[in-house]
Amino acid sequence: MGVPVVTLRGDRHAARVGASLLGWLGLTDLVAGDVEEFVRICARLAGDVGGAVSRRAGLRERLRASLLVDEAGFTREIERCYQTVWMQHMQLVPDARQ
Numbered sequence: 001m002g003v004p005v006v007t008l009r010g011d012r013h014a015a016r017v018g019a020s021l022l023g024w025l026g027l028t029d030l031v032a033g034d035v036e037e038f039v040r041i042c043a044r045l046a047g048d049v050g051g052a053v054s055r056r057a058g059l060r061e062r063l064r065a066s067l068l069v070d071e072a073g074f075t076r077e078i079e080r081c082y083q084t085v086w087m088q089h090m091q092l093v094p095d096a097r098q
Contacts, residue, residue, distance in 0.1 A: 003056070006032065006038060007019055007031055007032065019031045021068065025059075025062050030045075
């Protein structure tokens, strides 16, 4: 915890998880779209010791404040999504309302 993770966004679920997690934390500057960008991000981080210290100092709190560890908030959001999908289904399938 507290060590910056750089990720290379891929074309499969497993290759996109890191980008998704970093996005939820507001750390999209650590997500590379290709290998060259990945190298540039790593080089930038390696050359910015002060930035690394400040980033590391705030990572735990950033995680605690995110929806990634907010079970109640996540549950409310997924329930809202289920309700939306159900309402859309009910509007598209006339026989479902009977």
